[in-house]
Amino acid sequence: xxxxxxxxxxxxxxxxxxxxxxxxxxxxxxxxxxxxxxxxxxxxxxxxxxxxxxxxxxxxxxxxxxxxxxxxxxxxxxxxxxxxxxxxxxxxxxxxxxxxxxxxxxxxxxxxxxxxxxxxxxxxxxxxxxxxxxxxxxxxxxxxxxxxxxxxxxxxxxxxxxxxxxxxxxxxxxxxxxxxxxxxxxxxxxxxxxxxxxxxxxxxxxxxxxxxxxxxxxxxxxxxxxxxxxxxxxxxxxxxxxxxxxxxxxxxxxxxxxxxxxxx
Amino acid sequence: xxxxxxxxxxxxxxxxxxxxxxxxxxxxxxxxxxxxxxxxxxxxxxxxxxxxxxxxxxxxxxxxxxxxxxxxxxxxxxxxxxxxxxxxxxxxxxxxxxxxxxxxxxxxxxxxxxxxxxxxxxxxxxxxxxxxxxxxxxxxxxxxxxxxxxxxxxxxxxxxxxxxxxxxxxxxxxxxxxxxxxxxxxxxxxxxxxxxxxxxxxxxxxxxxxxxxxxxxxxxxxxxxxxxxxxxxxxxxxxxxxxxxxxxxxxxxxxxxxxxxxxxxxxxxxxxxxxxxxx
Numbered sequence: 001x002x003x004x005x006x007x008x009x010x011x012x013x014x015x016x017x018x019x020x021x022x023x024x025x026x027x028x029x030x031x032x033x034x035x036x037x038x039x040x041x042x043x044x045x046x047x048x049x050x051x052x053x054x055x056x057x058x059x060x061x062x063x064x065x066x067x068x069x070x071x072x073x074x075x076x077x078x079x080x081x082x083x084x085x086x087x088x089x090x091x092x093x094x095x096x097x098x099x100x101x102x103x104x105x106x107x108x109x110x111x112x113x114x115x116x117x118x119x120x121x122x123x124x125x126x127x128x129x130x131x132x133x134x135x136x137x138x139x140x141x142x143x144x145x146x147x148x149x150x151x152x153x154x155x156x157x158x159x160x161x162x163x164x165x166x167x168x169x170x171x172x173x174x175x176x177x178x179x180x181x182x183x184x185x186x187x188x189x190x191x192x193x194x195x196x197x198x199x200x201x202x203x204x205x206x207x208x209x210x211x212x213x214x215x216x217x218x219x220x221x222x223x224x225x226x227x228x229x230x231x232x233x234x235x236x237x238x239x240x241x242x243x244x245x246x247x248x249x250x251x252x253x254x255x256x257x258x259x260x261x262x263x264x
Numbered sequence: 265x266x267x268x269x270x271x272x273x274x275x276x277x278x279x280x281x282x283x284x285x286x287x288x289x290x291x292x293x294x295x296x297x298x299x300x301x302x303x304x305x306x307x308x309x310x311x312x313x314x315x316x317x318x319x320x321x322x323x324x325x326x327x328x329x330x331x332x333x334x335x336x337x338x339x340x341x342x343x344x345x346x347x348x349x350x351x352x353x354x355x356x357x358x359x360x361x362x363x364x365x366x367x368x369x370x371x372x373x374x375x376x377x378x379x380x381x382x383x384x385x386x387x388x389x390x391x392x393x394x395x396x397x398x399x400x401x402x403x404x405x406x407x408x409x410x411x412x413x414x415x416x417x418x419x420x421x422x423x424x425x426x427x428x429x430x431x432x433x434x435x436x437x438x439x440x441x442x443x444x445x446x447x448x449x450x451x452x453x454x455x456x457x458x459x460x461x462x463x464x465x466x467x468x469x470x471x472x473x474x475x476x477x478x479x480x481x482x483x484x485x486x487x488x489x490x491x492x493x494x495x496x497x498x499x500x501x502x503x504x505x506x507x508x509x510x511x512x513x514x515x516x517x518x519x520x521x522x523x524x525x526x527x528x529x530x531x532x533x534x535x536x537x538x539x540x541x542x543x
Binding site: 011012013015016017019020023038039095096097098099100102103104105106107108109110111112113114115118119187190193194196197198201202208209212213215216221224225227228231232235236238239 | 292293296297298299300301303304317318321322373374377378379380381382384385386387388389390391392393394395396397399400401469472475476479480483484491494495498503506507509510513514515517518520521522
């Protein structure tokens with residue numbers, strides 16, 4: 001049975017890559033033959049991307065972009081967890097703060113960028129702050145919901161063992177809420193990428209977002225596509241990294257499906 | 265809460281017979297929420313009064329509301345209309361395309377395998393990065409916005425539909441087959457109802473992404489809508505109007521979320537959102 005199954009898996013994987021390669025080829029051939037003003041060939045886009053990665057742009061745009069995103073994301077997640085877990089634990093607090101938090105989550109984060117620009121100026125700190133702001137809400141709301149749903153037996157066990165409130169939060173509520181917090185952090189990762197690019201499109205003079213927008217305005221078409229390819233690649237890398245970390249951190253959870261997660 | 269599906273109807277019936285108590289609990293909850301909002305506004309005003317932020321740049325709640333009322337007729341409502349149109353049409357197209365793709369990927373392993381690599385690479389592209397590309401190809405306007413919205417929002421719908429379709433109990437499908445239902449009828453009458461909660465989750469996630477894109481594409485391209493109002497007012501130094509625009513955007517997003525969650529609960533009492541609230 002096993003070898004046959006594996007052979008099928010390989011065939012499926014091959015099919016996926018084949019389709020992807022076919023589409024890229026189609027792009028290349030179509031763009032080369034149609035010679036459209038607004039469409040560069042795949043090859044030119046890859047060249048432009050390569051220039052981003054190897055030229056001076058690497059130190060001026062690419063790495064700062066990624067650094068700001070990581071900083072904002074980490075800060076946002078930390079703030080979301082630091083507020084969300086205690087608020088969820090103090091069950092009575094939730095109805096008071098819920099509407100305000102839901103509003104903040106519903107507010108499309110790009111909207112606050114002009115205000116942040118005005119208050120904090122067009123600098124790195126502002127961009128990091130906006131990214132952190134956008135990331136914190138989904139993490140916070142997931143942390144609240146998850147902590148509220150922690151099995152009371154676990155909390156009581158902690159109390160019986162004379163753990164202080166902080167110890168209960170850190171050693172019981174936080175780990176038990178981690179699976180759902182990770183769901184929030186996954187949403188936040190997408191938001192961080194969006195805000196990284198967006199914060200560089202308005203009131204910025206460097207960064208990948210700035211590069212692709214100015215390239216578009218100057219009709220440097222291959223640079224536009226190359227920049228998007230690179231941003232997609234960065235997004236893909238972070239998604240893979242995130243899944244890897246989630247698997248490692250939540251290994252205990254997957255090992256006992258039907259344990260904690262069952263009550264929800 | 266095992267077997268939530270069967271329990272749902274009697275539970276709702278029981279809840280109805282206790283209406284006064286349920287109503288009171290809801291009112292208390294609403295009251296607490298309103299107090300929370302009042303406290304948030306008070307903090308805003310205190311921060312301003314204490315001079316922790318430059319007062320010229322951060323208007324008070326009063327002047328924001330004033331700007332909102334003053335500009336409602338002269339631009340704000342019209343802008344809201346533009347943004348909502350982009351959002352609504354975008355969501356319709358998204359649900360149609362994402363739903364069809366999701367059903368195909370959920371039912372056919374070959375289709376799933378064929379699309380895997382392409383989807384894995386397209387999905388992480390933050391759609392805001394595509395704004396310049398979309399402007400390049402489609403120019404400025406609704407069409408550009410729709411393309412962006414659909415590109416960004418199709419994935420959550422597609423993946424949730426695929427997941428929902430995959431999770432259909434095979435016994436149900438076999439029963440339907442034995443009962444002589446055609447393939448199309450099986451999809452329509454067994455697969456879709458079963459997958460509905462998952463589909464709804466996808467729609468809920470997509471709806472907020474769609475709003476982000478509608479607004480941010482307006483901010484960058486200058487297409488008419490709330491995003492343009494905010495950027496223009498900000499540029500002109502009319503900060504009260506900029507904040508009013510942000511407030512309207514946030515309220516629309518808030519109503520969307522609340523509306524979709526309560527629709528979920530009402531129409532699909534067996535779904536996750538309904539269960540989450542019962543705690």
